[in-house]
Amino acid sequence: MTMLKQFGIIFFCSLLSPSQEVLSGLSCAISSRAMQNVLSDAIIHKGLLEQHLQGLVFPNIVGDGGLLNSPTSITGLHLVKSRFPKLSVVLLPGIGVQLIIAAKLELSGNCLVGLLSDLIDILVDVNITANVKCTNFESGTVQVVIEDCLCILGAIKIKILSGLLSLSINEIVLNQLRATLPGLLCPVVDIVINLVNIQLMGTLNAVIPVGTAGTIHYQLASLPFTSGLFLGLDLDGAVKQVGGSIIPHDSSASALPPLLDKFLVLVLRQSFISAVLSLLIQIPPQTFICTPEFFSGASRLQEAITTLAPAGCSMCRGTSPLSIKLALSGNPLILLEENKATVELSVMIQAFIQRLDGPILNLLLLKADLGLNAQVSIAGGRLVLGLSLG
Template sequence: MMVSKLFGIIFFCGLLSPSQEVLSGLSCAVSSQAMQNVLSDAIIHNGLLQQHLQGLVLPNIMGEGRLLNSPVSITGLHLVQVRLPRLSVVLLPGIGVQLTIGAKLQLSGNCLVGLLSELIDILVDVNITANIKCTNFESGTVQVVTEDCLCILGAIKVKILSGLLTLSVNEMVLRQLTATLPALLCPVVDIVMNLVNIQLLGTLNAVIPVGTAGTIHYQLASIPYTSGKFLGLDLDGAVKQVEGSTIPHDSSPSALPPLVDRLLLLVMRQSFLNAILTLLLRIPPQTFPCTPDVFSGANHLHEALWTITPAGCSPCRGTSPLNIKLMLGGNPLILLEENKASVKLSVLIQVFIKHLDGSILNLLLLKADLGLNVRVSIVGGRLVLQLALGSTALSLESSDVGISNISALKPHCSSLLMERLLPAINGALNVGIPLPNVLGIPLIKVDVQI
């Protein structure tokens, strides 16, 4: 069921018509609303802005109060609290993120009017706008630069206990704060954004285990880019086996599909998925007796086998039990079509007799080329693939006893593979493909499209 507002979408693609071409294993489009949520959480809700503004000390304010011609001096002026902070984001094509932070700053200090000294409270509206650019990409990291920082002051309220301040003092305070606050606040924004950058890079550059089979090393592949609708991120996904070797995968240029009304779009490429399937489907060969307690269709397979066995094969009809060996014959290949995913997988089926002296009689060795239908789901931040048998093509590889016509074995081999092999494959895939925690955006209400 489609929902109107999706927190995440996984989109498998092969080769699309390139617009924004990328060469990585995984790409992301992050909407301006999602970026606003991410930065609001990091800067506002987690208290980072308050933390770095706390204790901010402002220069003394000196001037003429026009109250009984008494001079006014305000000293020890410092930030007490950031009230009602709010943040908004605009994505500027080719530039970066335009960040706007609005808040009320509560300041406190000592006010000396003539010989009268008392506490002063100042509440001033500030609006800070800055362009945030990413530069100096290297090995999965970027630096952020704050440019064109503009700090505009709005309404101001000045209060002392005696209430002896005049309008001219308000004007004097506003004038002095307008001259001094931007030089104090803009560097704080720069510090905060650099800390946020480190935090967010940690969500992109991560080594995530894939069960006990190996790991995926996600890393930012290139400098982020912006359009008017989304922030684009390309990630490398190095698929490594547990012993440390990397499973290679090719990358082809492709285009990001439209973001529409989604907060986050993840695009995973076919070659990247093939590398992960190769990692997960390292299933050891299965060898077992062809008996009903192991394979429910064992008796039917026996009967079909005897009908195609040459009459002169006396060992075939002896008392030695049949044995079956299943082994994967090469790496899996995932194929992506519109609204459909399938996996091609080759399996070798050996049917043999093991004599008491240890010698083996190979009745036949079959190659089964399987077409497996893929069902996709998201579980706990992992992409889980489950396979079902769609088609089976059997071919004879060899036979020590002269078997040549294997057409009668197809239904029995299909049953054998469904009963013995598919549970092992789906068990291996049940670990799931770990997805990067892109900018900490939760994958909730996920729509999966192929």
């Protein structure tokens, strides 16, 4: 089960509902550091923000020059690149997630001062703060909205190729960028966040095959929620057999353990794991003839079982060999304790004799309950369950 990868997706979703720490179904708690890593990778490192910044259309900057200065116009202003972009995340309890994006924008264009034409380069520090939350939960999906977006401009450096930079040009550029950049950058952040949400939700609402026996259907069960320490997620995990029938499992609430210094804590309910084991452990009935070639104590076993038969049963003491049939009874059950896991299996043991002319005579029917030690580990992003006799 590629569980960890599937839960990486939702690092992005934030919350609207009041803060709580009890979930039903499958649950996970995600730290702000983990969210920051995932969002930085999706928005910054993979170039999604840069791609949409490159599409910005900047208005021309025009100044009349006043009484003492020549008229100034800056046209063809465009983004060359964004330098040193950085993203950070702050959890807002009961509200959502605050994203803070800082970068230096390198702009270039043509500057006309009076009759003199020149190239102009502008380097401006921007800091964008956006409060993000999820709304409109329906069928495992949510809509992401930005409630507040604040764009603050920091230091601005202006360079003209000729080196003749007047105070009037500096003031015109500064005033115009402060007036226009917030209206350009906040919509870009909104587009980028919604694209990331679509990508991540697409990996969350997933169907995971469990061998050839069935599938697990994951989807968000409700709106996520935030506390001051983590983002909490409640997931539905429908365990389906081949053919579509669902194996029921209890989804009663349980508390999330403390996150401490971990990036992510994942809670798998005992009943959910038992439902998955019902798919994994599907052993067809096994029948074998109890002969010395198969089992060295076959003769003693047959003698011991036939002595249990009624005294008047002549067929029970014939020469036909004893056959034994083993079959699983019911579904497996996993029991979780502190630092210990046990898988319980019920096996029906049928001892019978089949005569040459066809009829079957049942001699013994037993139900045996087996307790197997379970070792849980993670390898290659998968949850691995090893079973052994105690």
